Amino acid sequence: MQPCTVHIGSISELLPAGVRVQCHPKPHAVQKEAPLALAGLVGCNAFAKFKIRRVEQSVQRRFGAAGAAYSTKQSAIAYDEESQCLRAMLNLSAGEVLLEESPLVLLEDSAEGVDDLGSEEDLWRGFRRHRCFKAADTFKLLDADARTAVLSLYTPASENQLQDWSVEQEAAGGDPEVLRFLQVLRVNGIEVPFSFTGLYNLACRANHSCAPCCRVSVAEGGQLRIVALRPILAGDEVTVSYLSELELLEVGSVRRKMLETTWDFRCTCSRCSAPDDRRSTLCRACIGAGRPSGLVALQTRTVQLGGATAELESWSVCSKCGAVPEASVLTESENIWVRRYEQLPSWCRDSLRSFLAPKAPKLSIAAIEEEDGPVDLQTQDEATYVAQSLADMIQLHRDFAQVEFLEAHWLAADIAGASAAAGLLLYKGADGDRALSDACKDTISRLELKPEEISRAAEKRLQAVRGVFGEDTFSVEAAQLLRLKALAADIDGPGGMEPMELRRRSFEIALPLLPPGKHSASISAIPDKDLTDDFLYDVLLELAE
């Protein structure tokens, strides 16, 4: 099939109400415009590697001033030297601020002067090199106290190095103190992408967890907050995630690889130590016996083989009945579905994934253009190609729905979400320009696609994401948004729930996501006459902004 890419303007027409495709991540309050040379690369993996520790911004929006419970900030948190971690000193509720801190050092991130635009690997190395040289210069300007403070932060032990430090060594030019600073920066730095990287006396001492109890947020000027994501007891370890939430939804082996290559450690958090919650399947023995099914999951064990380490994988026994699964059958069936997923055009997989986490930098159009170059969506062939790719995603989800035991697996949950996004795109495309509209209408009719199917798929994704994160996270928010849009599409569609009830349910989902004080705090306070479709669409738009 003819490869196809889409002009940004064209695909915007395809998007569900209120959603805009962006070439670079949703601008943070602090974010500066990325230089053009790099902005074009945001959709590819290269830029994802330009992180030290990514932070997300909207905690302040979510929790607002109400989150600032502790004005004597440092009283809620302390460094436990023996266990080398941060601990809570008080009982805390979700949304409370444990720490507010100014940076010891703030390094502005700029790609100016990065000249190596060869392969992705060259570019990454070029950027890292550039950053290291600039950081080395900054270090030399620090006074003695500041140097002591930053060098007291965690430094990777030389015998525990999983990472290549050659760039840091080159930038240090043989000065051991500068080298140590660059290593400290690499494993401790907290980065606001495209803007700056900061080193902080306390916040940098937080360990990573793939199921963190806290979140880091950084404001303009580098002022940082650590905010509780769930209730924390005095004495509990305070953990944050060094990975973005999209990355936290990856399977365990992928998360561990990312942590190893960027931060130089092998993750031992509670999630990584348990059977993989993203590679779980229902138990066939339970299903066969007609009883409620437990889960079997892939689990990994790290073994030392001489100087090298290896991850050994095996399937756990069923969490309910204890049956031992047939490993080869599970692995083979998983492979079949992964292969089917990978046969979809990569722009389609990537763009749909971006809907699953709208705040993630890996965005659709950049990914499409990265792969195939710009394409005009005006011709019928190109419109048909796009519509067919969306249809393939929906068909894949339908096939998955037949495979009962794979229900709990990431493939099933993510494809459900992607299929919901594909369905919404087709509906929206049907209202778009002519070539696209015809192709989308044909596809909807051929698939006999109904809004209820889109809604059910979005709900499935939401349940899966909730299972990983609990409630208060961006990913749950994104999944809720998808579900909300699907419900809104349902309003226009035939059948389903009574319209007023649907609007009430949609608003209930939307309410916690809206800025505090903007709307009535309770759905019951809104009279039926005000809860119109137009009102709901306005709420959707507000959420998408």
Ligand SMILES: C[S@@+](CC[C@H](N)C(=O)[O-])C[C@H]1O[C@@H](n2cnc3c(N)ncnc32)[C@H](O)[C@@H]1O
């Ligand atoms: C920024 S430091 C964290 C604070 C450090 N523990 C301290 O005492 O200052 C990052 C280092 O902590 C360790 N670390 C953090 N999270 C970890 C995890 N989940 N599993 C294993 N080691 C971890 C690793 O050695 C990593 O390179």
